[in-house]
Amino acid sequence: MIEVKVDFARCDANGTCAALMPDVFQIAANGLLEQLAETVPDDRDQDLDEVILCCPMGAISRA
Ligand code: SF4
Numbered sequence: 001m002i003e004v005k006v007d008f009a010r011c012d013a014n015g016t017c018a019a020l021m022p023d024v025f026q027i028a029a030n031g032l033l034e035q036l037a038e039t040v041p042d043d044r045d046q047d048l049d050e051v052i053l054c055c056p057m058g059a060i061s062r063a
Pocket residue numbers: 006010011012013014015016017018025033054055056057058059060
């Protein structure tokens with residue numbers, strides 16, 4: 001498993017990650033990002049790379 005880290009201090013809740021990996025990230029009813037999973041399986045390595053690259057705030061990383 002790969003550990004997914006979000007720096008919520010950087011996140012501006014634009015929803016890019018939620019669009020790409022909706023089972024891991026979602027924009028909650030209060031408009032803030034909610035992280036639904038702390039880890040992803042190893043076979044989702046490329047999906048996670050894409051999300052990390054696409055986050056405009058550089059708020060997502062892997063442990
Ligand atoms: S893509 Fe980055 S800035 Fe946008 S909601 Fe996700 S973590 Fe926050």
